[in-house]
Amino acid sequence: MVPLSAYVAVSAVLFATGLIGVLIRRNFIIVLMAVEIMLNAANINLVAFSYYLESMAGQIVALFVIAIAAGEAAVGLAIIIVVFRGRLSTNVDELNLLKW
Amino acid sequence: MADYTLLYILFAPFLGAIVLLFVPNRQALQVRLVAAIAAGISLLASFYLFFAYDPVKGGFQFVQRFEWSKELGIAFYLGVDGIGTPLVLASAILLFAGIFISWHIKDRTKEFYIFLLILAAATIGVFMSLDLFFLYFFYEMSVLPMYVLLGVWGSHTKGYLEMKDPEGLKQRDSVGFIFNFAANSKEYAAMKLTLFLSAGAVVALLGILLIYKFSGLHTFDILVLREQAKFSGNLATIIWLLVFFGFASIAPIWPLHSWSPVGHAAAPAATSMLHAGVLMKLGHFSIIRVAFEILPETTRELMPIAAFLCVFSIIYGGFVAYYAKDTKYVIGYSSSSHMGYVFLGMAALDYISLSGAVLYMFAHALATGMLFAMAGWVYDQTHSRDIPSLGGLVNRMPFVAGCFLVACMASIGMPGTVNFIAEVMILVGSWNRYPFQVIVAVVGIVLTMAYLFRMMRGLFYGPMDSQYSHAHDAVAWYDRLPLLLMIACSITFGIFPGHFYNVIRAGTDPLVSRIMQVVPLAAQNGDALRVTRDASRKQADNVSPVARHPSLVTRHEGTNDL
């Protein structure tokens, strides 16, 4: 029997990986991929808890997370295309339009 | 009877703003027409409201009530009395006029009109709110569009360009900036105005929350609060001061006035009109609604503060206006000076003077609206607000000059305009209580006259600088309509004030009697009070809001129904 903590640990490691990816990569697309990793880590957690706490809620929320991930990917990639069209770059460092 | 007049008045501009969202910005004419139609509906409905208001019956009429949050005791509760009705009318008139005054705005027309409509609708909302929560809600809502309107469509004050060079920028960022008289940019003005008014609003909100908390009634309903809320000495004083100074900052009373001239100077014409015309009156109105209604006893004790400060408002504003060289500064300071009269009328707590104060709010809205409209027109045509550099414009714009003269006449209270009646009522009514202030106010009239006619001379008479030879008069119907509308209202109500007077008296009479007479008796019968409160709370659950109104429940039968 695999303990819950094992799943949680895997999830935490994956989450950390994704987080580090977000922070250190310069390519916007890879940043988005790292975000996907984090979402997957969260999903693992949700499903694991759903299993061990005997509730369907976790799975349903995980489903929603996947839906949101899809939306995020669509919009995020569209933004990347727009930015790329204007700047010919997907480099995160060069995107500082948000500056006041 | 279901009469949705108030909803029409309130929501026509909001709906107009929403419709405008879907009108393409390229279709400037459509944008203007939509705004004008929305404002027109509001205007017609408020005229109907004004003439349909029954002064004999008095009290709050056209009441609408929708429960909003039972738990918190908030209801969307609208209704007007004799005080709110004229102010709603004034707002609608100024909104309608303002739409036409801004007919020539080319830059982001759609957004401008959206914000203007929201501003006006929110102002109207305050005047008809019978629920403290929504009163505050609309109050805040009316302040915030000002920020955008000033910041985007405003104009810089003279001397701004000097601020833009590197030396000026350095100065602006230095400590000396503290003593820099009005950094002159429109952004500064917008920021100052918004911060000032929001700060005032927060103070007032504190007062309102204290009322909510310590009344123990668990309701924001003004009518319930004024019947049943009872506050003891220190608490009442604190609440009253919070409410008074919070709302007085928009009014603006003397040391809290400094946002107003800067704001007026930077604002586009229609915004200044609405702002000086009706937004300032939110302060007086809210003081009447909250402080006068809910804390009558404290009002009687503390209103001399206003009587004291209004002297400064009148004289100080007048003097500074006399010295100012910028047309809008002159009008702005004159507004803050004239608001002193309203405070005087309110402070005297007399039937005639309080009615005069309300009438003066209406009259001043029209007069100052006209002045700002004309100053805006002159600015549009000459790109200058500097009085010494202008002159002789009557050759180029006889119609505007004529209107300006009428506006000056109205502003100094020339007989035949509604201002005259209001002024006389305030002064006559206040004489018994504050003779000194009345003398000061009479001197203030002379002062008003001096600076307004100095400005009139500076703008329109004398030789004209050739660089202004391209200036145009207001010729098109849409330019003349708003001016004529305001003039017509001012003169018509000046010559036939009968209905107007009755409407206002229907609102002020019960208020003044409450403040001056009923209170001491109620204080004696503490026990009876508690019983009545319980009884009337039970009654409150069963009876419709209209029936709860004191003027319908024969307030004078029980002297203990505070």
Add this chain to the structure above:
Amino acid sequence: MFELLVILIPVLPLAAVLLNGLLGSRYSHDIAHRLGWGSVGLSFLCAVGIFVETLRTGVAREVVAYRWIFGGDLTVNLAFLVDPLTCIMMLVVTGVGFLIHLYSVGYMHGEEGFTRFFTYMNLFMVSMLLLVMGSNYLVLFIGWEGVGLCSYLLIGYYYDRVSAAKAATKAFVVNRIGDAGFLLAIFLIFVNFKTLDYTQVFAQASQLSTGMATAIALCLLIGAVGKSAQIPLYTWLPDAMEGPTPVSALIHAATMVTAGVYMIVRNHVLYDMAPVALTTVAWVGGLTALFAATIGLVQTDIKRVLAYSTVSQLGYMFLACGIGAYTAAIFHLMTHAFFKALLFLSAGSVIHALSGEQDIRNMGGLRSKIPWTHALFLVGTLAIAGIFPLAGFWSKDEIMAHAFTHGQYVLYAMAAIGAFLTAFYMFRLTYLTFYGRSRLDHHVAEHVHESPAVMIGPLVVLAVLSVIGGFPGVPPESGWFHHFLHPVTVAAGGGEEHGAGFGLVATLMVVATAIALLGWGLAHYLYSVRTEAADNLAARAPGAYRTLLNKYYVDELYDFLFVEPAKRLGVVWDWFDRTVIDGIVLGVGRLTQSGSAGSTWIEKHAIYGLINVVGYANHLAARSWRRLQSGKVHHYAAIIVAGLFILVHLILVWWSGSSGIGVASR
């Protein structure tokens, strides 16, 4: 019918105002001026009807046009009081006004803004009629403000002239100072009587304490002084001559400036209760009469001489009010309206003939070139100088006689000296303008022409009135005029005394005539005889010339003894006027300015400073914090992570009471 007529009187000019004001640009000048004078003429006819009716019944009636402000404790009606005083004032206002309107048709012909002129003039008529007909103080005040406004508009008629604009503003502001006093008086009356109706106020007046009555009367006096250009607020009137001449004639001579006199007479019940105020009125009037007359001696602008003469004559009326001769004041008001309008309009005719020249040093010898104008001006001069039996004689003599018989000898002396000076400067004006050698510019001289009939016609009527206008007041103190006004001007308690015997009255008349003739003689001698003699002498022989020059020394002596001091006094008072009184006015202005500067300084440095300190603190804080806003996604992400980290730890601390490390190592 009666009510309708009364209401029609102000409504007719009002209709003309509305038509001309709103539609005036649509039709020709001909229609505009017909509307202008036609409406006033109809008003005059109505006024005559009312007058006849009042004469027949002899009762005062109140006509309510409509209820204006009403409700509980403040009721004001737009109502008219028709009594003998009102009748006289209505007749004067509409009658003289009608003639001046007719005259203006010729005078203003071809001016830019012709329609505007008639609109303002008619608006003035409306206001003036409200002023004299109103039955309560508020209606009086409406008219009072309205005439001030019209005065402002008409003085500033030539708006492109800076001097005109300044004069207009000055007139309005000075008037407004008076109005402030008037307004205070109204408040005092309302507070004391709880009503503003004349009839009720006068009925209850006896309950008033003397102190309060004095206060009210003095406040009213401030208003009257401002409107009627008395010391110390008279300075606006000479400047007001910047307006067109018909305006000077109508507003600044015949009607508006007499509003103060009317008001005092109307309120004589209150004044009778306040002897102090009454004395003040008398002395203000007496001083003004003398003071303005001396200034009039040295003026060279034809209209300014007349303006000072107006101030001086108004002083007589105030003097009359002050010594209780209310009927005499109204009587003089009426005759003055006739002859001063005549004088102004004739002066206007002269100016018209000389293409705008107003300086009498550049005139002379016009008698033959414009004979009609000359004759009419002479009639006016004779009337104002008080030559028997013209209108001015009767009215002025009555005032002086009243002063004498009531023991006010100082005031009598002032009035007498004033009368002498009046005769002198008016004849000086006549001689310099119409007689002697022509000093005209030759360009102007070529174009000298008599005025058209539309201008001369009204002048003839006014001249006739100036001649016969005094007869209703004959014999003095008991003429028809006095009987007619008796119900109004005599207070309920007492009556005007008829103490003087016929002998004394006759003597005083003779003295008055002598004084006037003396003034005439002196003027004749100085401005007619001497110059001609000097001319002849210069032509004939140097010896005889020198002899006459010696005679001239005598003249010099006379000059030195009488004329020069008088002149110098005039100069000094003119200087005083310009320096001290204008100085005071200016000083008040300066004080205002420095007060404003001070207020602005406080505004700048104290109030704005305080506010800006708060703003600057925010500014500093924001400058350091805005580094967070780098705009780079990484930074934001890092901040989010840091925030998350802190949040998680906070939650854990909240749950377990120790830090994350602590929990983990447990």
Add this chain to the structure above:
Amino acid sequence: MVPFFFVYFSLVSIVAGVLTIAFRNPVHCGLALLTLLLHVAGLFVLLNAEFLFAVQIIVYAGAILVLYLFVLMLLNLKTEERYLHARYAVILFAAAGICGELLLLVLRSPFGGLKGDAPAEAVLKDGASYAIGIKMFSDYLLPFEIVGVFLLGAIIGAIVLAKTPTTVDIEQSDR
């Protein structure tokens, strides 16, 4: 058997995750991500979540990842010289430290919670898809609808954003 699969899936997931953020070539990153997604799907099977397993493969591996690869191809990105952030070492250590602490935290925390009404046997009897369906369309109907609207919005937003601007739009945006 289950522990073995668990170890396999977890290890491969973690390695794939690390590779995803470590590869220089974005296409390689995408392929590593695909590996990760598939192995996470495997973890779902171990947890009785077959429905999610299917969704994970269909939506994630099938749709989202294809979208990523499509964009990568579309933009034709070259492999960058400096693909890591300038101060990545600092961030790496900081993040690793933080994550280490978090890992400790989650492992030591008691994992308490309310027991639900879906024990493993019950779920296995009707199948996970059935249970999810019942739950989703009864208790979670509103969130479900909201997610639908959200997806619609995302679609419209993506289209509007990525649309080629026409000349008229440029003119309008200048106003």
